[in-house]
Amino acid sequence: MSMHGPVATHRSATGVPTGRLAVWWLMASEIFIFGGLVACFILFKLNGTPGFEDASLTSLTAGAVNTFVLLTSSLSVVMAHAAIEKGDRDKSFLYIWYTIGGGFVFLGIKAYEYTGKIIHGHVITENLFWSFYYTMTGLHALHVIGGMVIMALISFDIRKGHNYQRVELIGIYWHFVDLIWIFLFPLLYIANF
Amino acid sequence: MSQATAAIQTDTHAEHHEELNFLHKYILPVDHKVIAMQYIFTGLIMAIIGGYFAYAFRMQLAFPGELVPFYGLVGPGEYNMLVTNHGTIMIFWVAMPVLIAGFGNFLIPLMIGCDDMVFPRLNRLSYQIFLVSALVLIASFFVTGGGFGGAWTAYPPLSSVAEYSLTDWGASLWILAVALEFVSFLLGGINFVTTAMNARAPGMKMWDIPIAVWFIVIAVILFMASVGPLIAGSVMLFMDQRIGTSFFLPSGGGDPLLWQHLFWFFGHPEVYVVLLPTLGIVADIITVFSRKKLFGYKTVIYTAFATGGLSFVVWAHHQFIAGIDPRMANVFVVTTVLISIPLAEMMFSYIATLYGGSIELKTPMLWALSFIAAFLIGGVTGIYLGASAVDVYLHDSYFVLAHFHYTFFPITIIGMFAALTFWFPKMFGRMMNETLGKIHFWGTFIPFNCIFLPLFFLGLAGQHRRIYNYNHFPDLATQELQNIRIFATVSLVVMLCFQLVFVYNFFVSMFKGEKAPENPWNANTLEWSIPSPPPHGNFKTLPTVYRGPYEYSVPGREMDYWPQHVPPEES
Numbered sequence: 153m154s155m156h157g158p159v160a161t162h163r164s165a166t167g168v169p170t171g172r173l174a175v176w177w178l179m180a181s182e183i184f185i186f187g188g189l190v191a192c193f194i195l196f197k198l199n200g201t202p203g204f205e206d207a208s209l210t211s212l213t214a215g216a217v218n219t220f221v222l223l224t225s226s227l228s229v230v231m232a233h234a235a236i237e238k239g240d241r242d243k244s245f246l247y248i249w250y251t252i253g254g255g256f257v258f259l260g261i262k263a264y265e266y267t268g269k270i271i272h273g274h275v276i277t278e279n280l281f282w283s284f285y286y287t288m289t290g291l292h293a294l295h296v297i298g299g300m301v302i303m304a305l306i307s308f309d310i311r312k313g314h315n316y317q318r319v320e321l322i323g324i325y326w327h328f329v330d331l332i333w334i335f336l337f338p339l340l341y342i343a344n345f
Numbered sequence: 346m347s348q349a350t351a352a353i354q355t356d357t358h359a360e361h362h363e364e365l366n367f368l369h370k371y372i373l374p375v376d377h378k379v380i381a382m383q384y385i386f387t388g389l390i391m392a393i394i395g396g397y398f399a400y401a402f403r404m405q406l407a408f409p410g411e412l413v414p415f416y417g418l419v420g421p422g423e424y425n426m427l428v429t430n431h432g433t434i435m436i437f438w439v440a441m442p443v444l445i446a447g448f449g450n451f452l453i454p455l456m457i458g459c460d461d462m463v464f465p466r467l468n469r470l471s472y473q474i475f476l477v478s479a480l481v482l483i484a485s486f487f488v489t490g491g492g493f494g495g496a497w498t499a500y501p502p503l504s505s506v507a508e509y510s511l512t513d514w515g516a517s518l519w520i521l522a523v524a525l526e527f528v529s530f531l532l533g534g535i536n537f538v539t540t541a542m543n544a545r546a547p548g549m550k551m552w553d554i555p556i557a558v559w560f561i562v563i564a565v566i567l568f569m570a571s572v573g574p575l576i577a578g579s580v581m582l583f584m585d586q587r588i589g590t591s592f593f594l595p596s597g598g599g600d601p602l603l604w605q606h607l608f609w610f611f612g613h614p615e616v617y618v619v620l621l622p623t624l625g626i627v628a629d630i631i632t633v634f635s636r637k638k639l640f641g642y643k644t645v646i647y648t649a650f651a652t653g654g655l656s657f658v659v660w661a662h663h664q665f666i667a668g669i670d671p672r673m674a675n676v677f678v679v680t681t682v683l684i685s686i687p688l689a690e691m692m693f694s695y696i697a698t699l700y701g702g703s704i705e706l707k708t709p710m711l712w713a714l715s716f717i718a719a720f721l722i723g724g725v726t727g728i729y730l731g732a733s734a735v736d737v738y739l740h741d742s743y744f745v746l747a748h749f750h751y752t753f754f755p756i757t758i759i760g761m762f763a764a765l766t767f768w769f770p771k772m773f774g775r776m777m778n779e780t781l782g783k784i785h786f787w788g789t790f791i792p793f794n795c796i797f798l799p800l801f802f803l804g805l806a807g808q809h810r811r812i813y814n815y816n817h818f819p820d821l822a823t824q825e826l827q828n829i830r831i832f833a834t835v836s837l838v839v840m841l842c843f844q845l846v847f848v849y850n851f852f853v854s855m856f857k858g859e860k861a862p863e864n865p866w867n868a869n870t871l872e873w874s875i876p877s878p879p880p881h882g883n884f885k886t887l888p889t890v891y892r893g894p895y896e897y898s899v900p901g902r903e904m905d906y907w908p909q910h911v912p913p914e915e916s
Contacts, residue, residue, distance in 0.1 A: 157465065158459070158460045158461035159459060159461075159544075160454060160461050160462060161544075163459065163543055164543050165542065165543050165545045165549075166542050166543055170464075170543045170544075173539050174463070177534075177535045177538055177569070178535055181534070181535070181570075181572075184570055184573020184574060187574065188576070188578065192607075195603070201598050202598055203598060276584075277590055277591075279597070280590075280597065283591070283592060287580065287590075
């Protein structure tokens with residue numbers, strides 16, 4: 153563990169390392185942001201708002217492939233964590249970059265989907281469904297991009313031998329991004345109630 | 346890590362930081378005390394702007410259509426902008442930064458006995474985002490069309506359609522500023538909660554934490570749990586304004602009531618978010634100045650939990666006349682009235698703490714006591730408004746306005762002065778002048794009541810809020826009612842003038858006041874065990890805690906206080 157920073161950072165009255173505790177709190181506050189969006193979406197849908205039948209126009213295949221890609225990238229970040237626990241920096245570095253690669257594939261498919269929809273006139277202002285579709289997946293994609301940037305920074309950091317614990321922290325975050333997708337996928341691609 | 350290495354590490358740390366230059370010490374600090382000052386001073390500057398706005402629109406109400414000295418003519422659109430931004434500034438840029446971020450930053454590490462926040466650089470970042478948010482808000486006053494004028498609640502469609510609000514960019518910058526401010530407080534909040542949970546001094550158990558820290562942390566958790574949906578809502582509103590979506594526009598399938606739900610789901614817990622820090626500060630002050638143990642320490646904390654929990658299920662009492670289902674309204678009447686129970690219990694605990702104590706009426710104590718008195722009026726009038734039948738008549742009247750000023754003024758202004766006068770010696774190493782402090786207290790507290798008590802009667806007489814000129818309403822244009830408006834406005838001007846006493850006292854004491862000892866009030870908590878002002882790194886050797894924070898007048902002890910860090914004597 154690096155010994156930089158104030159003593160406060162290295163104390164652990166709860167027994168949980170400070171970094172992990174903070175990431176859990178970050179997740180907690182993020183849940184309410186996405187929770188708010190998802191709740192609004194569901195309320196509109198239950199009220200039978202016109203336009204929500206457009207959920208059938210989203211590509212189930214693209215969504216399913218993206219789910220698979222994202223979940224697989226979560227596996228590789230777990231393996232990065234397992235490697236760094238054993239002190240194997242190079243292997244961990246490699247697995248982190250597999251994860252980042254997964255992020256790129258995910259964003260690529262997303263961009264392909266967006267393009268197709270926009271070409272067919274399903275822009276964000278078309279109706280409420282598409283407003284929610286672009287807002288929710290867009291906000292999620294921003295989280296994916298943020299995670300990829302942080303992961304890249306961490307990968308170089310651990311190769312120099314610093315801050316091994318951060319692999320676990322970004323791993324928790326990445327799982328969380330996954331988890332949000334698990335909620336978005338059925339709502340936007342499958343559900344047609 | 347063992348305590349010994351920790352102590353050695355702080356010492357090397359303190360030396361290492363001696364050579365900080367001005368830029369790194371004051372402009373880009375990581376020291377929690379400097380960041381606390383940044384928040385407090387930014388908040389105070391914003392308070393001046395908010396107070397100036399209040400002065401301008403109150404003058405317009407008392408002397409409609411006349412030139413306001415030091416302002417000019419207040420036009421109808423400008424009036425709306427002034428009331429909107431007065432509310433926004435006072436809540437988001439004064440109450441939040443001063444009470445939570447400012448005193449939270451200053452007190453949490455000192456009171457729990459560690460050298461800094463757990464994430465000092467995150468702390469700095471959250472202040473910088475906060476500063477940007479304040480600048481964005483100020484910038485919004487100067488764009489074409491002027492600042493946003495759709496009330497601090499920003500109900501759509503008024504707030505989302507530029508043709509209605511007539512403040513195209515003002516409205517967008519306003520919502521952007523608010524969203525940035527939320528992000529800043531989320532980051533800061535994560536830091537606060539993690540610090541309080543993990544960085545406590547050895548020996549400090551959960552029930553040894555001072556109430557001020559407890560309540561700031563509970564407030565932050567309430568904020569985190571309530572603001573999320575509104576952040577999502579702000580994004581949606583911003584997209585309605587700028588991209589042309591219609592989340593809140595019925596014409597495009599959206600629902601304007603949805604915004605009201607998102608706003609008040611945050612807006613009501615927000616009252617408790619700013620209330621709890623002040624309640625904590627007051628608890629610490631009244632125990633010190635009555636030399637008594639806090640009555641029912643654990644009960645007080647449980648009541649805060651109960652208040653926090655209930656605060657999530659009362660929001661629709663702001664919407665009784667907004668078209669919600671009357672059966673739903675009944676539920677919210679019950680929850681709203683219920684929430685007064687834990688708060689009343691807390692107030693009784695405070696009063697029981699005072700009972701039989703050796704009360705010393707120093708300036709901070711006067712502020713603390715006046716908080717209890719004024720907040721009780723605010724709380725009790727809230728029960729009237731919680732009943733939906735009464736609310737149908739009183740909704741959006743000056744009765745509501747007077748009610749929430751009787752809660753927010755004690756919380757924000759009285760709470761801030763209580764905290765500033767109490768911790769001033771620790772912050773700046775000098776004592777404030779007591780006589781000037783008392784003149785300022787009475788010069789604020791008496792006019793405060795003279796401003797807002799009459800407004801209850803105006804509200805009962807049917808005076809609606811957010812009206813630019815009552816001369817256009819024959820029933821409200823009577824001389825009798827106008828006299829009340831003039832009385833309230835004159836009281837406001839008197840109160841604002843008395844603030845100069847505080848400014849004078851504050852700055853003169855900061856540089857020329859009597860040097861403050863380590864523990865001028867003979868208090869127990871850890872921040873009083875170190876020099877005033879505390880050096881970088883706070884504690885020379887990090888303390889160990891042996892007891893709770895409120896061991897005053899313990900029988901059998903020579904001294905009437907028993908600091909938390911003093912080891913028990915051998916017996």
